[in-house]
Amino acid sequence: MDWITSFGANAASYILPFLFVLGIIIFVHEMGHFLVARWCGVAVDAFSIGFGPELLGWVDRHGTRWKLSAIPLGGYVKFAGDENAASVPDRAVLAAMNEEERRTSFFLKPLWQRAAIVAAGPVANFILAIAIFSIFFMISGRPVADAVVSAVEPDSPAAAAGFEPGDVIVAIDGDKVRSFSTVQRTVASAAGSPLTFTVERGGERLELVATPELRELTDPFGNPYSSGVLGVRREVGAEGIPRERLGPIGAIGAGAAETWYITTRTVDVVTGIFSGTQSASQLGGPIRVAQLSGEVAGLGIAALFSLAAMLSVSIGLINLLPVPMLDGGHLLFYLIEGVRGRPLSERAQDVGFRIGLALVLLLMGFATFNDIVHLTS
Structure with a gap:
């Protein structure tokens, strides 16, 4: 188990850069959901960086609980009427809401507002990448x-x-x-x-x-x-x-082009994995991201921000996959609702969320397996 000893010996140098990179990406993603939700008049119960037990937190004047949680592998914005962090509706709570609460419930908002709130998270990830690359092109040039x-x-x-x-x-x-x-x-x-x-x-x-x-x-x-x-x-x-070096307008255009390139390249790799033209060993999980963050941090803060931009694009794309539990799955449900003129049945949505959870866990497990294989090779 030399790889465990090696990874453990370097864990301290990996953890801080990993938390820095992931924290920025998660915060921006969830802030996208939060800001558009507030703009649409939705009540927000909680804004969390991480999952699991709360480490620290406070309540703002609007009643939103801002918190840092123990498992830093994601985050969530919990709206009034949510059953869990994946924004699965709590039917009992929704049925018991008074008129005032119903006006601020996410699930009772018009379809376009719900879609905008859900899409805002991945969109924020792409905006973050464009902003980082634009700043680099203004400071360091292309x-x-x-x-x-x-x-x-x-x-x-x-x-x-x-x-x-x-x-x-x-x-x-x-x-x-x-x-x-x-x-x-x-x-x-x-x-x-x-x-x-x-x-x-x-x-x-x-x-x-x-x-x-x-x-x-x-x-x-x-x-x-x-x-x-x-x-x-x-x-x-x-x-x-x-x-x-580029001026602000040129830098934004170049930053958008850079983000578009990373997006298309990522899509090419993912489709190549499913078609068999690319190796699935390229899929990495949290262990590899942590290791890469530590290695890139040794090159300086600029390189670490560049990694954050690239990972932000990847996380934005992953969240747009049409898998229930992810933002793309919610958008798929809303598309079906728009075509049918009414939402899917509660049972169909529940089955979809269960399938989505299984797929997400399977993907995380496979990526973590790849991480271990990479470390032991």
């Missing part, structure tokens, strides 16, 4: 290194397509290439798909067709992942990668 090919890997898709050192990639499938990172990102999500590269060579423009291949790689911290690979490299000089 990479603008020309897409110059310094070396071509033998027996690679690039070599087969005819790439040569010194080639400058100016477009991919007709889309202008801004920097070498654009090439890397386009190739990463295009394994098995032919791409047409427009390159400049000796004052002339050529078109080369290459099909990136899927490879199993590891990140700088030893975590495995699958990615499309072309087989070209760009050498970085002693001065490092050139960067361009």
Whole structure:
């Protein structure tokens, strides 16, 4: 059990960065639900960071209990009439409400308000990511290194397509290439798909067709992942990668584009796992997130915030999955209600929530199993 000893010895350096990153993401997600609920006139009984026993808390002037709970793997906003933290309605409480209480009950609000309150959590996660990336682009700038090919890997898709050192990639499938990172990102999500590269060579423009291949790689911290690979490299000089600082408007646009890229890349990986083109070992749970948080924290606070932005996108996407117990499951129920003109029966909703709970627990169990396999390998 050397992995237990190793993980335990480093646990202190993992826990604080992990709680910092997760705390920001959870707070912003739940604040999204809270703010839109208050805007819609919904009474909020509790706002909790974490689950389980309360560690500390206070009640504000509106009667909301703000609290920090013992299990820091999530959070919740509990509305008046909720049976539990998953916003399952308490039918008995709803039936016993007086007229004033009914006016502030989440479950008795118009359909569009309920949908807006539920969607606000994931939307807040995406806004957080855009805000973090925008600040980075204003302070540190974005990479603008020309897409110059310094070396071509033998027996690679690039070599087969005819790439040569010194080639400058100016477009991919007709889309202008801004920097070498654009090439890397386009190739990463295009394994098995032919791409047409427009390159400049000796004052002339050529078109080369290459099909990136899927490879199993590891990140700088030893975590495995699958990615499309072309087989070209760009050498970085002693001065490092050139960067361009952006103004507020440009930074917000670039931050939104960065968030969109992470969103589409995450969707590609998840769909690839279900289709069998991506390895399910990439799914990580709380242990791996804690370990990664500790490792990234060693690179500085900027890197930790960058990790928070990427994880915020992932958590926003996960919550939008059409699984009961998650925000996406509630939105699915509301969509059905809108089409039918009435909600699903209580029994159908109860069955849905039970199935959703089983799926969520199964996913958490599988991710934790992957974490342990990763630690022991």
